[in-house]
Each structure stands twice: as C-alpha cells, then as structure tokens.
Amino acid sequence: MSPATPTPGGVSIDCVDACVDFPIFDAKSRSLKKAVLGSAGGAIGRNSSNVVVVEALKDITLSLREGDRIGLVGHNGAGKSTLLRLLSGIYEPTRGAARIRGRVAPVFDLGVGMDPEITGYENIIIRGLFLGQTRKQMKAKIEEIADFTELGDYLDMPLRTYSTGMRVRLAMGVVTSIDPEILLLDEGIGAVDAEFMKKARVKLADLVSRSGMLVFASHSNEFLAQLCDSAMWIDHGRIRQRGSIEEIVTAYEGPEAGRSIAAYMERMTREG
Numbered sequence: 001m002s003p004a005t006p007t008p009g010g011v012s013i014d015c016v017d018a019c020v021d022f023p024i025f026d027a028k029s030r031s032l033k034k035a036v037l038g039s040a041g042g043a044i045g046r047n048s049s050n051v052v053v054v055e056a057l058k059d060i061t062l063s064l065r066e067g068d069r070i071g072l073v074g075h076n077g078a079g080k081s082t083l084l085r086l087l088s089g090i091y092e093p094t095r096g097a098a099r100i101r102g103r104v105a106p107v108f109d110l111g112v113g114m115d116p117e118i119t120g121y122e123n124i125i126i127r128g129l130f131l132g133q134t135r136k137q138m139k140a141k142i143e144e145i146a147d148f149t150e151l152g153d154y155l156d157m158p159l160r161t162y163s164t165g166m167r168v169r170l171a172m173g174v175v176t177s178i179d180p181e182i183l184l185l186d187e188g189i190g191a192v193d194a195e196f197m198k199k200a201r202v203k204l205a206d207l208v209s210r211s212g213m214l215v216f217a218s219h220s221n222e223f224l225a226q227l228c229d230s231a232m233w234i235d236h237g238r239i240r241q242r243g244s245i246e247e248i249v250t251a252y253e254g255p256e257a258g259r260s261i262a263a264y265m266e267r268m269t270r271e272g
C-alpha cells in the first residue's frame, strides 16, 4: 500500500485476552521471592516447561478506533512499553490475539531503523523508509527535517558521534514529518533539552492531530493532557481502569493529582 493511501474501513486495533511473557532462561530462583514482592515490574512465574517468565502483559482486551487518543499511566515495569510494542505488531502475543489495521509509526525504539555508522542525513532517509515512506518523499523534506533538528554540521557526521538527546532530535524530526495512521509514543522521547522540547511539543501536537489514533505512555500528566483525551491505567501487566484523564489520574495518583490535572486542562482550554 502506498504511504498516502488510507486503510480501507478505517484504522483499528483489537486485542482479545492478549498476554506477553518473557522467558528468562538464566534466572536465579534464589532471588525470585524478592522480585515477586516488589512493587515494580510484572509478575514473575513459570511457564508449562518450568522456565521462569516475566508476565509483562496479562489478558489485555482492548478495542481502539479511529480518533482515539489514549494515554497510558502506571508504575515502573507496569507493562506500558510492552503494550505499545504489542499494539505496533513488534511483539506477538504469547497467548490471545492482537489485530492491527493501519500504518503504525512506533516512536519509542530510537535504535530501530538507525545505523550508527552512517551520517545523520542518511539516517533521516533510512528511518523514513522504516516508517513506511518512500526515498523520494524523504528527499523532498530532508532540508526541513534538518532545520528542525538544529544539528547543523553534525548531520554530516556518523550517528555514533551523537549524544542520546541528539539522536532523539533526529528521530523526532523524521517522525513529525510523516503522516502515520496509528501513532505510538513512549515518553523516552523526553531525553531532549527543554528548549527543543518546547518546539517538539508543538510539532508533536500537530502530528497527533494528523494521525488517526494515538497511544502515548507517559509519566507526565501535563504532557498526557496535551496530547490525549482519555487514559488507561496499566497495573502489573493488566488494564486496571480506563476513563477520562481526570478519572484515571485521580484513581492512580489520588484526588490532589486529579484536581491539579483538571485545573491544568481547564487552563489549556481557556488559553486555546
């Protein structure tokens, strides 16, 4: 399908009882008890072959449709990133099913689609191809992307000479220049400095308004409220609750955080 062709019937994601387990072949059983009691991470158990597994996602049943802009909240290791990878098709469910219809742009794994040995310019093209663009489309917008990144002469240097934030700038430049149908964002993109982030947020908001569906994992309620209109609480690999941003922040962090995000959203609406 050409990158500009919309998916017939609209974009959608449907998961039914989807589970994702990570087998850990070199786990030390002595340390397991501690991990089970920890508040971070998914449950640790054993599969039918008695291999230790991390149950990163458990029985995820979820329907997402065109226009959905949903934020994911939850503790460290709750399963947010794993869910984004499941929704992008990068991970297959260990059990259950996940059906994805639409062109997905995953914006979390900065290493994917990038080559440390080639220049920033070349990586712009490569990453665009990875996200379903044609070489011609990428060449047409490479200068605009280069300007956005403000990386100057570094764009002629191999990517391995870049800092983490510089790589994020490059990846953000590419992703905000395309038109994905399903946008999956991880807050890891926050590795850039404050000045650049201000500019990137505007571009991201624009990208989100162009895309058919957004799922965004974030530890920042404000950032979540800027891009999403509903939220879902992931807790130890399960969907604990889905609802409005205010509802979910209140349930996850308590009434004070809920009131604070409600006031923030009101201010956002007032100021347009």
Ligand SMILES: Nc1ncnc2c1ncn2[C@@H]1O[C@H](COP(=O)(O)OP(=O)(O)OP(=O)(O)O)[C@@H](O)[C@H]1O
Residues within 6 Å of the ligand: 022, 040, 041, 042, 043, 054, 055, 056, 074, 075, 076, 077, 078, 079, 080, 081, 082, 083
């Ligand atoms: N490649 C992997 N191999 C083994 N376990 C993994 C792997 N990736 C994630 N996990 C485990 O899966 C669980 C969910 O991790 P995930 O990264 O999805 O959490 P998260 O909600 O995104 O966390 P954070 O907010 O800290 O980024 C954790 O227990 C983690 O240890």
